[in-house]
Amino acid sequence: MTQIVKTYQLGKEESIDVLKWVDIEINKGEFVSIMGQSGSGKSTLMNIIGMLDNPSKGKYFFDGADISDLTDDDQALIRRENIGFIFQSYNLLPRTSALNQVIMPLLYQNIGKKEREERSIKALEKVGLADKMNNLPNEMSGGQQQRVSIARALVMNPSIILADEPTGALDSKTGVEIMELLTELNKEGKTIIVITHEHEVDAYAARHILIKDGNIVN
Numbered sequence: 001m002t003q004i005v006k007t008y009q010l011g012k013e014e015s016i017d018v019l020k021w022v023d024i025e026i027n028k029g030e031f032v033s034i035m036g037q038s039g040s041g042k043s044t045l046m047n048i049i050g051m052l053d054n055p056s057k058g059k060y061f062f063d064g065a066d067i068s069d070l071t072d073d074d075q076a077l078i079r080r081e082n083i084g085f086i087f088q089s090y091n092l093l094p095r096t097s098a099l100n101q102v103i104m105p106l107l108y109q110n111i112g113k114k115e116r117e118e119r120s121i122k123a124l125e126k127v128g129l130a131d132k133m134n135n136l137p138n139e140m141s142g143g144q145q146q147r148v149s150i151a152r153a154l155v156m157n158p159s160i161i162l163a164d165e166p167t168g169a170l171d172s173k174t175g176v177e178i179m180e181l182l183t184e185l186n187k188e189g190k191t192i193i194v195i196t197h198e199h200e201v202d203a204y205a206a207r208h209i210l211i212k213d214g215n216i217v218n
Ligand SMILES: Nc1ncnc2c1ncn2[C@@H]1O[C@H](COP(=O)(O)OP(=O)(O)O)[C@@H](O)[C@H]1O
Pocket: 008, 009, 018, 036, 037, 038, 039, 040, 041, 042, 043, 044, 045
């Protein structure tokens, strides 16, 4: 991304630049953290990287192609094929089994029922939840729920995983397990981008991008 600016209009005349002039380059297969205090612009940046939001100014090149001027629908296609999201709050559906949570993103694809199930079972096995397929979220620990959300990201076979404070709601031992899982996925070739304000999480990354008040400072 070059010269990315994100401005929010607060009133008729007042606005704030939440991202001020962001230049970053992330290469395939990297494990990068984006580190900064609360309110520094991390989630705003993640939403732009993940094509969930557009910058006010600047250019974003994905896989070499300028995607800045694509329509939301075209961006959504690129997003679905390439990026898996993990959030602090897991974002699971309350009355849905682990297996059905993971099947969900495949329903929008042209994939038969049997293959949907096979791929979802494989993804849940991958994150160590072979014995929790039929559990509802409230029948699982926080760490297990986060693993379901990781399986849901993996089932689409993304090349990139974007994780926004993935251990923020977990105790430190469970947080370590989640970060080790992300490390393993990185070793298998996935690009991992983790947003955090915790040093323990930051330490897993091979490269650290420091953001302060909407500027990359290191
Ligand atoms: N929709 C919005 N309108 C106005 N200000 C916003 C909006 N979203 C975020 N902000 C502001 O942008 C700044 C950065 O927010 P955010 O990216 O969520 O930070 P972080 O994830 O680092 O805590 C904060 O000051 C926040 O209040």
